[in-house]
Amino acid sequence: MSIRGIFDDIFLLELSIAGAVFVVITVLLVVFLVRRRAGAGRPASSRADNIVLEVSYAVALLGIAVFLVVVTAQANHRQQQMQAQFRGAPDVVRVDVTAFQWCWRFQHLDGPASTTGTCQEDPATRPTLVVPIGRPVELRMTSHDVVHALWIPDLALKSDVYPDHTNSLAVTFDHAGTWLGRCSEFCGTHHPTMDFYVRAVPEQEYQQYLASGSPA
Amino acid sequence: MTTTSAPSPRPAPPAGRGTASAWLTTTDHKRIALLTLGTATFLFLVVGVLAMIIRAQLTLPSQHLVSNDMYHGLFTIHGSGMIYLVVTPIAIALGVYLVPLQVGAPAIAAPRLAMAGFWLYLGGALIIFSGFLTALGPALAGWYSYPPLSGSRYTPGAGQSLWIAGVFLAVLGLILQAATVLWTALLKRGPGVTMLRMPVFTWSTVATNLMVIGSFPSLLAAMGLLGWGRVFPQLFTENLWNIGYQHLFWFFAHPVVYVMFFPFVGVVAEVLSTFSGRRFFGYRATVVSLLVFAAFSMSVWGHHMFSTGQASNDYYSLTSILLLVPAGVEYFGFLATVIGGHLRFRVPMLFALAFVPQFLVGGLTGIMVATPVIDYQVTDSYFIVAHWHYTLAAGSLFGIFAAFYFWFPKATGLMLDERLGRWHFWLLVVGTNVAFLPMFWLGLQGMPRRLATYLPGDGFTTANIVSTVGTAVLALGVLVGVVNVVTAVRYRRRPAPDDPWEGFTLEWATSSPPPPLNFDDDHPLPPVRSFAPLLDEREHAGQEGADDPAEHGALR
Amino acid sequence: MTLPAHVVGLWATLNVALTLVLPVYDEWPFALVLHLLATGLVAAFGVAVLVAVRRRGLGPQLRLPYRSVAALATGALGLVVTLSVVWGWWLLLLAPYPLIVLLVTLRSERMPADVEPGPLRTPRPVPVDRPATNREIRAEALESAHARKRARRGEAT
Numbered sequence: 027m028s029i030r031g032i033f034d035d036i037f038l039l040e041l042s043i044a045g046a047v048f049v050v051i052t053v054l055l056v057v058f059l060v061r062r063r064a065g066a067g068r069p070a071s072s073r074a075d076n077i078v079l080e081v082s083y084a085v086a087l088l089g090i091a092v093f094l095v096v097v098t099a100q101a102n103h104r105q106q107q108m109q110a111q112f113r114g115a116p117d118v119v120r121v122d123v124t125a126f127q128w129c130w131r132f133q134h135l136d137g138p139a140s141t142t143g144t145c146q147e148d149p150a151t152r153p154t155l156v157v158p159i160g161r162p163v164e165l166r167m168t169s170h171d172v173v174h175a176l177w178i179p180d181l182a183l184k185s186d187v188y189p190d191h192t193n194s195l196a197v198t199f200d201h202a203g204t205w206l207g208r209c210s211e212f213c214g215t216h217h218p219t220m221d222f223y224v225r226a227v228p229e230q231e232y233q234q235y236l237a238s239g240s241p242a
Numbered sequence: 243m244t245t246t247s248a249p250s251p252r253p254a255p256p257a258g259r260g261t262a263s264a265w266l267t268t269t270d271h272k273r274i275a276l277l278t279l280g281t282a283t284f285l286f287l288v289v290g291v292l293a294m295i296i297r298a299q300l301t302l303p304s305q306h307l308v309s310n311d312m313y314h315g316l317f318t319i320h321g322s323g324m325i326y327l328v329v330t331p332i333a334i335a336l337g338v339y340l341v342p343l344q345v346g347a348p349a350i351a352a353p354r355l356a357m358a359g360f361w362l363y364l365g366g367a368l369i370i371f372s373g374f375l376t377a378l379g380p381a382l383a384g385w386y387s388y389p390p391l392s393g394s395r396y397t398p399g400a401g402q403s404l405w406i407a408g409v410f411l412a413v414l415g416l417i418l419q420a421a422t423v424l425w426t427a428l429l430k431r432g433p434g435v436t437m438l439r440m441p442v443f444t445w446s447t448v449a450t451n452l453m454v455i456g457s458f459p460s461l462l463a464a465m466g467l468l469g470w471g472r473v474f475p476q477l478f479t480e481n482l483w484n485i486g487y488q489h490l491f492w493f494f495a496h497p498v499v500y501v502m503f504f505p506f507v508g509v510v511a512e513v514l515s516t517f518s519g520r521r522f523f524g525y526r527a528t529v530v531s532l533l534v535f536a537a538f539s540m541s542v543w544g545h546h547m548f549s550t551g552q553a554s555n556d557y558y559s560l561t562s563i564l565l566l567v568p569a570g571v572e573y574f575g576f577l578a579t580v581i582g583g584h585l586r587f588r589v590p591m592l593f594a595l596a597f598v599p600q601f602l603v604g605g606l607t608g609i610m611v612a613t614p615v616i617d618y619q620v621t622d623s624y625f626i627v628a629h630w631h632y633t634l635a636a637g638s639l640f641g642i643f644a645a646f647y648f649w650f651p652k653a654t655g656l657m658l659d660e661r662l663g664r665w666h667f668w669l670l671v672v673g674t675n676v677a678f679l680p681m682f683w684l685g686l687q688g689m690p691r692r693l694a695t696y697l698p699g700d701g702f703t704t705a706n707i708v709s710t711v712g713t714a715v716l717a718l719g720v721l722v723g724v725v726n727v728v729t730a731v732r733y734r735r736r737p738a739p740d741d742p743w744e745g746f747t748l749e750w751a752t753s754s755p756p757p758p759l760n761f762d763d764d765h766p767l768p769p770v771r772s773f774a775p776l777l778d779e780r781e782h783a784g785q786e787g788a789d790d791p792a793e794h795g796a797l798r
Numbered sequence: 799m800t801l802p803a804h805v806v807g808l809w810a811t812l813n814v815a816l817t818l819v820l821p822v823y824d825e826w827p828f829a830l831v832l833h834l835l836a837t838g839l840v841a842a843f844g845v846a847v848l849v850a851v852r853r854r855g856l857g858p859q860l861r862l863p864y865r866s867v868a869a870l871a872t873g874a875l876g877l878v879v880t881l882s883v884v885w886g887w888w889l890l891l892l893a894p895y896p897l898i899v900l901l902v903t904l905r906s907e908r909m910p911a912d913v914e915p916g917p918l919r920t921p922r923p924v925p926v927d928r929p930a931t932n933r934e935i936r937a938e939a940l941e942s943a944h945a946r947k948r949a950r951r952g953e954a955t
């Protein structure tokens with residue numbers, strides 16, 4: 027199970043419930059719009075209340091609400107525990123992330139490697155964070171100026187990035203690949219191009235990168 | 243054709259009542275409300291045009307119709323304009339117009355305070371828009387204007403300062419109006435109108451205005467903090483003040499979402515029950531659910547801060563998800579009313595009916611974004627943009643138009659055209675859904691909100707084109723509505739009777755438009771035995787003799 | 799009689815209850831203070847309602863000001879004060895003018911308490927047989943309006 031997996035599960039659950047509720051209400055509405063149209067000649071009901079029905083319905087709703095609260099709180103705890111586990115792992119890769127107007131700097135704590143860029147429309151100007159496959163990675167994020175947010179959409183990973191405060195995200199990349207990261211908190215003029223990449227590479231290549239400061 | 247100069251079917255009003263100075267120094271709650279509603283409607287069109295420019299820019303990748311900073315100014319003024327200057331003022335001023343009428347009162351409590359509210363709101367709006375005239379352009383830090391970005395270090399220029407001052411002033415005005423409406427509903431009701439005989443709309447304003455009194459002052463504090471920080475920018479280098487601002491802001495800004503929603507629950511309830519020809523089903527349950535909903539909505543603000551890493555997410559998630567109970571009870575009332583009705587599909591009814599499934603989309607996705615593990619992914623993305631456009635545009639805006647078509651004849655003495663009204667409605671339904679549904683997809687695809695432009699390789703192009711087409715249809719719908727109003731007012735071909743819809747509540751017992759003190763000798767206050775007094779009368783007339791309204795479930 | 803105050807009071811109480819759950823979740827105390835302050839505002843409003851009910855009872859507003867120049871002055875004062883924050887304190891030099899107007903009109907616009915205000919009347923419930931508005935009545939209203947319009951144009955009716 028990954029962070030993305032937890033998101034997918036809960037999203038699917040809520041989407042199914044929401045879809046069912048939407049269909050039921052819309053179908054009911056449409057059916058009775060036809061059956062109860064003035065032309066159909068049914069007189070209006072003069073009933074104004076059915077307290078028993080309303081109270082039992084409200085209790086049923088409360089049951090659904092409690093179910094959702096419990097399930098989603100558990101999912102949130104699973105997610106937090108997973109991150110805590112990553113952070114506490116002996117082989118964790120620590121990276122200090124600094125957001126600034128308008129780009130990112132990634133500073134590896136295991137070696138002298140550090141990368142930054144200018145984040146313009148040309149993708150070559152975006153920094154690439156290089157991480158090893160299979161080892162947990164902890165991103166410790168702070169901002170140099172205003173509030174930014176680090177977002178890797180494909181991994182369902184997001185956190186706001188504050189000045190004078192450090193937030194942390196921990197994640198494991200289980201296969202080789204390159205992911206797009208964005209700034210998702212509006213931060214001024216060049217916010218739209220404040221993107222970066224994360225590249226997961228085999229351990230050996232990562233060690234070379236750490237030593238040389240550039241990917242092989 | 244000869245020019246028709248305001249032929250009123252009623253005796254001429256006392257001399258001098260029609261002059262501009264009479265309007266601007268009025269103490270009549272109907273005029274105060276119409277001034278506010280008129281200003282808000284005009285600003286709705288202006289702020290809507292800004293959205294057109296935004297959509298034009300986003301239609302295709304790598305477009306630069308406007309500069310990044312101008313784009314940021316446009317979405318800032320679009321968002322803050324719609325929230326502070328359009329929907330919230332309409333939600334509150336609708337109460338200024340209707341509550342005294344619905345509770346059988348001749349006037350609003352403290353009318354000068356309500357009028358001061360209008361002037362402050364107007365002043366605030368002018369100050370905000372005057373930002374366009376400054377050297378560095380309007381405010382551009384978004385409608386929630388987080389520091390340090392909104393501080394003088396990162397957003398220099400008078401535009402941002404003017405925005406802060408304008409928001410402060412406008413919201414102060416709205417608090418004053420809300421307090422007078424609440425005071426009227428609680429204390430200044432006419433004879434026979436007990437609390438439990440107040441119409442659902444009036445109850446919805448009670449819940450709304452309680453939230454205004456509790457939560458809006460927090461925004462005044464937040465704007466004060468921002469203003470202070472613009473003078474002393476050092477303040478916002480400390481996390482304490484940055485996160486403190488977010489708490490102050492969202493403590494206002496979540497309840498304001500329900501301030502922009504509840505009055506339209508009331509509107510939809512009134513319209514649905516009127517055109518279903520029956521009293522609203524589950525009146526007591528709805529009243530209780532509105533009040534509980536309002537109380538809970540004071541404690542959900544932190545769900546806007548899930549991704550800050552500095553809030554107790556489980557608490558705010560709990561309170562937010564529990565909101566589905568009162569919301570579900572209100573929907574039960576909507577559906578049950580329609581299910582037992584004798585339905586007439588007039589224009590206000592169409593808007594009210596569309597509100598039901600469309601707002602539901604906003605509500606159901608609201609539960610999703612109240613779930614932390616979903617919100618971590620979708621917050622600050624187009625999913626959120628889609629979510630609250632479904633609540634505000636597909637929901638509240640449809641409520642606004644339902645109210646508009648429903649009470650326009652009452653306020654002006656003129657009927658709007660049904661055929662144009664239907665065009666307006668269908669264009670708006672198609673436009674709204676085509677414009678906002680693709681945004682859910684864009685958000686899940688990874689498009690952040692507040693993105694001045696994107697690249698061809700991002701994969702956002704198709705959905706953005708569809709969305710822009712929808713926006714154009716939506717705009718056309720609004721335009722048809724404008725034509726409808728202009729032709730109705732210009733030619734005055736269709737005078738409105740006192741009660742064009744066979745309404746249930748007291749405003750339909752007086753003339754259209756109502757006399758200065760709402761009820762007079764020609765239009766006396768009818769006896770009030772339930773929350774639908776005119777329906778009681780009709781039923782009474784229908785079945786002479788047999789008659790205790792309580793037998794039909796009327797409340798005493 | 800005191801139901802209005804109870805509605806406000808119960809609502810504030812529900813707010814307090816929700817506030818008191820906050821410490822269980824170990825939230826920053828600032829959130830708790832903020833929520834309690836807001837509840838305090840609502841409670842103060844509730845007390846004002848209670849006092850007003852006790853003093854003057856329930857019932858429609860009968861004493862009205864006849865104009866609202868004071869409101870205009872309040873708006874102008876607000877504008878001057880907030881703009882002075884943006885453009886400079888010197889703008890406050892303008893503040894006395896609306897302030898004086900406000901102070902003068904605040905009292906003078908009110909009608910004296912012992913004078914029955916001109917056109918104002920307590921609405922009295924008068925039982926009337928009000929026919930349901932139906933298509934015929936609407937047609938009639940339309941017809942009479944057209945007739946009036948024709949008459950104004952000098953056409954034969």
Ligand SMILES: [Cu+2]
Nearest residue numbers: 174209213220
């Ligand atoms: Cu950024």
